[in-house]
Amino acid sequence: MKRTFGTFLTVLGLGSGGYFYANRVEPSLLEINKLEIKHSLIPTSFNGIKIVQFSDTHLGFHYNVNQFKKLVxxxxxxxxxxxxxxxxxxxxxxxxDEINKVALILQQLNATIGKYCIYGNHDHGGYGSEIYRNLMELSNFTVLLNESLLIKQTDGSSISLLGIDDRMLGRPDLKTAMKQVPEDSFKLLLSHAPDVADEALSYGIHWQLSGHSHGGQVKIPFVGALVIPPFAQNYPEGLYSIGENNPLSLYVNRGIGTTRLPFRFMAKPELTVFTLITSGKD
Known part of the structure; x- marks a missing residue:
């Protein structure tokens, strides 16, 4: 019922000017959101370390390499x-058919410590699993597939970065990803699907960064998002604190591109900038 009513309002609202705005204007209105990641387990040597998260470019569906180059x-x-x-x-x-162009653009991304990525459902779809891995590794990204690593500073201090497979078309395995993670380290998880956070909480994950939902992509006032994909139902957009004792902080990025429908309405594309900070409180 909600979907039917929402679709009706969309057709009504996207006539002429509304259609132009949602198809041409809002998809290009890149928003940069800045947040702090604070925790007592973050070593002081990581104070001020800057993370940029981007997600869901969906190249090939109304998003081209020229737009991608400007994003980089x-x-x-x-x-x-x-x-x-x-x-x-x-x-x-x-x-x-422009894989080589994408690789050359991705190679231009600069990060002083490193570039890391995980699988989304579209990266597996269309027999894309190896295509995606090869492309990202060629672009100097480390692909995390149900595994973890330590991001270290020159003084030997570190934080734990974990990445799991996509929940829709992959085989996510948090238990395996946690095997080599030190108990006393700050734990940051990358998961395409936001709703994994409910499971991640039980593993002592401190922060989780996700995408997948596009922030609803098309949101109608008083109705909400027309379509929120599976595994983004509980946490479709923004910052959440999950659990009471030792809570997990989750941030859901709205992504860059579009899929299914070439529209964004009340769900601007997003880059997120996080700054790590040592805090006396978790």
């Missing part, structure tokens, strides 16, 4: 220490 230039202007891509690079990997 904008990310570099932010001077990140770490870059995290949280999935869905190409809309249909096996049908995309």
């Amino acid at each position: 230039e904008r990310i570099n202007q932010l001077e990140p220490d770490l870059i995290f891509f949280t999935g869905d690079l190409l809309d249909e990997p096996n049908k995309y």
